[in-house]
Amino acid sequence: MLIDTTKIRHLSGQTISFSLQGNLETIVIGGEVLPLDGPVEVKGEIHNTGRTYLVKGTITARFQRVCGRCLKNFTAAVETELEVEYCHASEVREEDREREEFEVFEGNSIDLTERVTESLYLAIPMKALCSEDCQGMCPQCGQDLNLGKCGCETDKVDPRMKVLEKLLKS
Numbered sequence: 013m014l015i016d017t018t019k020i021r022h023l024s025g026q027t028i029s030f031s032l033q034g035n036l037e038t039i040v041i042g043g044e045v046l047p048l049d050g051p052v053e054v055k056g057e058i059h060n061t062g063r064t065y066l067v068k069g070t071i072t073a074r075f076q077r078v079c080g081r082c083l084k085n086f087t088a089a090v091e092t093e094l095e096v097e098y099c100h101a102s103e104v105r106e107e108d109r110e111r112e113e114f115e116v117f118e119g120n121s122i123d124l125t126e127r128v129t130e131s132l133y134l135a136i137p138m139k140a141l142c143s144e145d146c147q148g149m150c151p152q153c154g155q156d157l158n159l160g161k162c163g164c165e166t167d168k169v170d171p172r173m174k175v176l177e178k179l180l181k182s
Contacts, residue, residue, distance in 0.1 A: 081148030092135035
């Protein structure tokens with residue numbers, strides 16, 4: 013995912029819009045492999061501040077996931093913001109090398125791939141839910157509770173807790 017800087021390189025103070033699409037490597041979170049469902053899109057602007065380039069945009073991606081409650085496959089859409097400042101290697105000063113205010117790039121293109129991947133990692137929810145009101149599965153029979161109730165007894169008390177149940181009743 014490359015942004016060509018040749019058009020804006022000599023236009024200090026100017027902003028150019030961009031729109032990129034690309035495929036990323038498979039993302040793995042907590043041992044779960046998240047295959048992408050189509051290309052990742054990045055839309056935004058690059059602003060030449062005189063010495064650096066400020067890239068601001070929105071990242072949109074769709075992943076195939078498995079619901080953590082009902083175990084059904086679903087497609088999850090993720091949208092997150094991107095804001096990174098880049099400096100061309102020829103513009104980096106000695107005092108800049110100690111500070112980590114910006115990313116350094118060489119040539120005529122800025123490669124956003126690493127930052128886009130990092131932003132997606134941070135934006136993807138750890139717990140995958142097909143919907144906020146997903147009822148999950150019955151722990152006894154495995155019935156998908158989104159499709160309807162099962163006939164299982166839900167008030168079943170652990171036999172070790174029967175003594176506490178008697179105390180609560182008295």
